[in-house]
Amino acid sequence: MARRNWALDLSTRCGSIDKHLREHNERTDVIHRAVGVALENLKSHVGHLEERFQEAQSWAHNLLEEQRAALDGWQQALSTLGNIPARKDFPLLGRPSTPKMDKDRPSGTLRDFVDSGEVQRAGVEASHVMPTFANHVQGIEKAIDEIASNTQQLVDEAAESNFEGVDGLVEEVETIAKKIGSDYEHVLGLPNNQKTLANISRLAFNHTQDLLPTLLEFGAELQAALVLAVQRRTEAERTAIRHMRTISSLESRLADVNGQLVNLDLDSNAFDVIYSVFQMPMVYGSILIESVRRREWSEKVKSDSLSLVEEMAVLRDEEQRRRKKWLKSMGDFVTVTDSTAPGIEVNLQGQDEEWPDVARKEIEYYIDELKTRHSMANLAEELTQQLKDLDSPTRQQRRRAKAFKQGSVFDLSRSSILRADDSVRSLQEEKTKLEDRLRGSDSRVRKLEDLLHRQSQMSRPSSGNFGPDFPGSPASPHPDTLSRRSSVSSRRVSATQSPEEKALIQRIVSLEAELAAERDSVQRLHKEAHVERQTNSDKFQEAQSTKKDLIGNLEARQREFEDERRFLDAELKKFRLRTEEMEEELDRLMDSRENGRQEIDERMHQLEIDLQTAHAGSAEDAQTIIDLNKEIESRQGTEESLQLKIVDLERQQSELAQKNQENHQALQAIFMNLSQGGAVPSELPDIIKAIEVLSEGLSIHANNVEASMAQATTENKALEEQILKFETEAEERTKSLEQCEEKASRLAEELSQERSRLEEVNSELDGERSKFTSLHSQIETGENGSKALREEIVEGEKKHADLSHQVAELSKHLAEAESLAQESKAQAAVWENKAGASSEIEQQVMARFEARGTKSHELSTQLISQVEKLGRMLEQLGFTIIQQEGQLVVQRASKLTASSSLGESLAQSGIVSIRPDPALLGWMQAESLEDEDNLFKAFMESLAQFDVAVFGDVVVKRVKDIEVLARKWQKEARGYRDKYHRIQVEAHDKIAYRSFKEGDLALFLPTRNQAIRSWAAFNVGAPHFFLRELDSHKLQARDWLLARITKIEERVVDLSKSLNGVVPDRRSLGDASDGASLDDENPFELSDGLRWYLLDAVEEKPGAPATPGIAKSTVASAHVDAKGSIRLKRATNEGGVAKTLSRSLDSRRDSSNSKRGTPTPSQHAVESTSEIARPAESDAGSAPRDAAPVNDEVRRDQLSGP
Incomplete structure (x- = not known):
């Protein structure tokens, strides 16, 4: 018991130490934060000041560079001004202190516009001003650097020191104290035997060796931590005061430096005077240009005003003449006075002062002077540009x-x-x-x-390439007969001719040969021209045919484009409507989601408010219950004290009643003694009156009683003393109710004494009576001695008077006792009324306490149900609550189950249920106040395990993740929808070959069953899709059909229905309606139980031919792969199908016959089935691969080449 009390006391003291420790740490943290805020404010001010100083420093450095350059070159610039000529008639140029030039001189220099003495003084002053300004800037820089370094040092010193916490020590102390208490209770419940004593001794030894030293160590650590916390707080206060003083001094220095930065400027205008020396050439040139500008503008205004006046005067004269002419023609009909037309008068006002007359050549000369002689090229360029601006x-x-x-x-x-x-x-x-x-x-x-x-x-071929080249020769191998004859005759007569004639003849022969060669070349050229002309005409015709084909193709494509455009417009409208519907649906979903999220937020907010209200209500109810318990305890104490008082009063009342009864019995005994044989009255006053009557009778007959007077007087004195005592006792009884018992005891003693005295008086009265009787007998007998009898009678009378007086005193005393008894009864009645009122109040308090308990139970049940609902909401959202390091953590269930180290995680953390223990709901029905406090504390701890903030964060994060996932899925759905639409559009123009549905494009080919002439769809693994023949198909003259399926009718062969029927007639090949009757159960002669499909299809309308190449036919390859035969033979080239069907789509699109738009039969005959044909969406619904007859198979050799 002592260990338990010591451990609990130590735990309580450790709790108070921890509380003080936390208070000191919090105050230390507040001090550190306050100092940190002040330092942050100081750092911001210092940073702002550094930024401003950097700007001011750059400005100061530039200004110092300019000033240094000005100081270095102002003397040379002043001497240069003395060499630059200038006009004298510029009184407006120069500073106010510049002396006026001598106007008698026709010209001067620019130095005349500058006061040389003032410039000299400014140069001297500037040489002193510039170092002062530089030193001022350096001083500001040094001050700012010191402030920055002090601030950084202060920040480094004010770094908050981390201290070790003792958060877990108090919990450990409480745990050990509870362990000692539980061991104590456990020991109390053990039986008294040897084994139990051994266990108890072992447990006590464990406490002595482990638990109690550990408690002492923890208590010492907490005490040491408290001392350290107090020291840290004291040190933090001292450091904070020192730092605040430093910060205050730095702030004052900052204000001083800031004022210096604001007022950083030159106090002297010496540099202005020096700068005027450097700017004088530019100023003079600008004044010259401005003079020219103003003069030219004034001249222009004057000329424009004169022109305007002249033009308006001409207009006025014309108007005046027109009016006069009109009046002459209308003078007889109208009376209008001759009035002059309004005129205009131009007056130039506000003219400037007369500027010097400057010509442009003078400006050009000045610019050349600056450029050539004084090396001011930059200044000359600026003035040149200003001069050019005059003409702009x-x-x-x-x-x-x-x-x-x-x-x-x-x-x-x-x-x-x-x-x-x-x-x-x-x-x-x-x-x-x-x-x-x-x-x-x-x-x-x-x-x-x-x-x-x-x-x-260059793109046209040369003419020689259109025909064979004919080689030319200088002499034809076959000359004509004339030339040969002439040459022969010339040779014949050559012998008789002179050498000159021979030379002439040879000349003629050579000329004839040349002529023949020319003729041959001309003929050859004619042939070449003819061949070239023929070739050109062929090319022209080919070009014309190509042009016609192209025009036709373009027209066809134009029509196709129009159809496609109309189709696309319709699709676009449909998709726009669909898009609007989807957008409306999306808006509706977003609105519903927003509404749902708002509802969830409102519900969460309401739940948080309800939970907070419940916490506050439960705390208030708990406090109210505690107050009520205290009040009940106080009422119970008051009732116990009242009960004790009531018992005391009842006891006093019974004692008083007993005393009154004894007094009444004593008076009855006195009456019986005074009146023997008489009837005793029932009431006390009657008894007293009867005793008085008897006493009077005794006084009459007691005249002779004188012997006993002395004894009666002594007794009378004793009675008087007793009466005085009775009076003092009555006074004390009226003063205090507490002395009532003592007074009653005294009264009982006095009554007993009086009773004894009354007995003595009665005995004396009996003696006196006997004496009276004897005296009466003596008187009657007449005996002598009357004197002695008289004396005895006198004495008897005296005794009788004394006895009557004593009886009167006793009756008075009895009356006072009755009054005291009545007062005691009244007080007892008052206390009974108070006890009844207190019982009623107690009943009301108990009823209210029970109502509060019921409400608290309902509130606790509601809180637990809300926590369970929130927990189920987390479970529905896919979260699991686990416990890690004494804290509840919410994690995804999938993440927890998919963890690689599941065993480790379960070992370190376990899944915890947030449902509080239902046994804790009866915390308000505990037997004792301590149990109630413990149960209520456990109940509040179980509720505190569920953190509403963590729940809100988890739900908000989950909602945000759902929104992100919804956006992602929405984006993917939009992409899939576009992809589906794109694939659907592409698949609309592709041939299906695996499974068929309404709207698919199929290639129908004749089967090998020539008897019934059936047509089936080209397929891969999906047989028995037969075509319903229509007149519009014209299948008799076709080898293949490209059509779009409009209807699919499923049928099953049932030969049992047609066993007794008539076999349908087979139609010959020459019949007009070649085909089987579709009303039969088995029109295509299939096996029993086979499932087949009847297709209704509409031929796909052929489009325009594709764009052909040069000298190519537009339909040259349209029938190459579609040509076939119905003869029953095997395909000669089985690889043709794969070769034709596996041709790439890109190669066909790149060919001359490819086109986009509505496909034509020729194109679909050529296009590859592997690329164009759309595969089946699912093979689950395809017909089973039953063994079909050979004559029902599709003729695949139709697709091979001829």
Whole structure:
């Protein structure tokens, strides 16, 4: 018991130590945070000051560079001004302190506009000002560096030190204390035997060796930690005060440096005077240019005003003449006074002062002077640009020049009124620019035409390539007869002719040979020209045919494009409607999701509010219950004290009643003694009156009783003393109720004494009576001695008076006792009423306590149900609550189960149920207050295990993940939908060959069963799809059919229905309606029980031919692979099908017969089945591969080449 009490006391003290420790640590943290805030504020101020100083430092460095350059070159610049000539008539140029020039001189230099003495003084002053300014900047920089270094040092010193926490020590102390308490309770419940004593001794030894030293160590650690916390707090306060003082001093220094930065500037205007020396050439040149500008502008305004006045005067004269002419014609009909037309008068006002008359040549000369003699090229270029700006048109002039480009008709009309040379010149310049651009464009066009012509000539083949080359020879091997005859005759007569004639003849012969050669060459050229002409005509015809084919193809493609465009427009409208529907659906889903999320948020908020309200209500109810328990305990104590008082009063009342009964019995005994044989009255006053009557009778007959007077007087004195005592006792009884018992005991003693006295008096009265009787007998007998009798009678009377007086005192005393008894009864009744009121209050309190308990039970049940609902919500969302390191963690169930180290995770953390123990719901029905406190604490701890913040974070994160996943799936769904639509559009033009459905494009071929002439769809693993023959198909004259399936009818062969029927007639090959009757059960002679399909198909309309190449037919390859035969023979080339069907789609699209749009039969005959044919979406619904007859198989050799 002592160990348990010591451990609990130590746990309580450790709890208080931990509380103080936490308070000290919190206050230390507050101090550190306050210092940190002040340091952050200081750092921000220092950083802002450094940024401002960097800007000011760059400005100061640039200014110092300029000042240094000015100090180095102002003397040379001043001497240069003395060498630059300048005019004298510029009084406005120069500083106010500059002395006026001598106007008698025709010209001077720029130095005349500068005060040399002032410049000299400024140079001397500037040489002192610049170091001062540089030192000022360096001082500011040094001060800012010191402030920054001090701030950084302060930040380093004020780094918050981490200290070890003792958070777990108190829990460990409480755990050990509870362990000692539980061991104590366990020991109390063990039986008293030897084995139990051994276990108890072992347990006590364990406590002595392990638990109690551990408790002492933990207590010492907590005490040491408290001491350290107090020291840290004291040190933190001292450090904070020191740091705040340092921060205050740094802030004051910051304000000083900031003021210096704001006022950082030169106090002297010496550099302004020096800068005027360097700027004087530029200023003078600008003044010259401005003089020219103002003069030219004034002249232009004057000329424009004169032109305007003249033009308006001409207009006024014309108007005046027109009015006079009109009045002459209308003078007989109207009376109008002759009035003059309004005129205009232009007055120029506000003219500037007369500037010197400067010519442009003078400016050019000044610029050349600066450029050549004084090496001021940059300044000369600037002045040259300003001089060029004199000729540039103004903005208004540019708008007038552009007329309709950026202006308006009003601008053109206004510019036409004032015809200025500048405007004309601007228009001419624009015109020349446009002409130059036009010539450049024309030359570019001619070059492009020439390049195009050359390219077309290079692309044409030469004329010699269209026919065979004929080799030419200088002499024909077959000369004509005339030439041969002449040459022979010439040879014959050559012998008789002279040498000159021979030379002439030879000349003629050579000429004839040349002529023959020329004729041959001409003939050859004629033949070549004829061949070339023929070739050109063939090419022209071929080109014409190609052109016609191209035009036809283009027209067909145009029609196809129009059809396709209409189809695409319809599809586009449909898809737009679908898109709008999907967008509406998406908006509806988003709205519903937003509403759902809002509802979830509201529900979570409401649940949090309910939980907080429940926590607050439970805390209030717990506090109310504690108050009620205290009140009940106080009421119970009060009731116990009242009960004790009531018992005491009842006891006193019974004692008083007993005393009154004893007094009544004593009075009855006195009456019986006074009146023997008489009837005793029932009431006490009657008894007293009867005793008085008897006493009076005794006084009459006691005149002779004188002997006993002395004894009666002594007794009377004793009675008086007793009466005085009775009076004091009555006074004390009225003062305090607490002395009532003592008074009652005294009264009982006095009554007993009085009873004894009354007995003595009764005995004396008996004696007196006997004496009276004897005296009466003596008197009656007449005996002597009357004197002695008289004396005895006197004495008897005295005794009788004393006894009557004593009886009166006793009756008075009895009356006082009765009054005290009545007062005691009244007080007892008051206390009974108070006890009844307290019992009623107790009943009300108990009823209210029971109602509070019921409400608390309902509230606890509601809290547990809410926690269970939230836990089920987490489980429905796929989360699992586990316990790690004493804390509850919410994780995904899939992540927990998919963990690679599942054993380790389960060993370290276990899945925890957040459902509180139902036994804790009866915490308000505990037997004792301590049990109730423990159960309520356990109940609150079980509720505190469920963290609403963690739940909210998990749910919000889950909702956000769902939103991200929904967006991802929505994006993927949109991509899949587009892909599906694209594949659907592509599949719409592809041939299906595996399974068929309505809307598919199928290639139908005749089967080998020539008796019934059946047609089936080309398939791979999906047989027995037969075509319903229609007149529009014209299958008799076709070898294949490309059609789109519109209807599929499923049938099953049942030969039992047709066993007794008539076998349908087979139709010959020559019959017009070649085919089987589709009303039969087995029109295609299939096996019993076989499932087959009857297809209704519409032929796909053929489109326009594809774009052919040069000298190629547009339908040359349309029937190559579609040509076949119905003869029953095996395919000669089985690889033709694979070769034809596996041809790539790209090669067909690149061929001359490929095209996009609606496919034609020729194209589908050529296209590859492996690429164009659309595979089956699922083979599950395809017909089983039953062994079909050979005559029902599709003729695949139809697809092979001829």
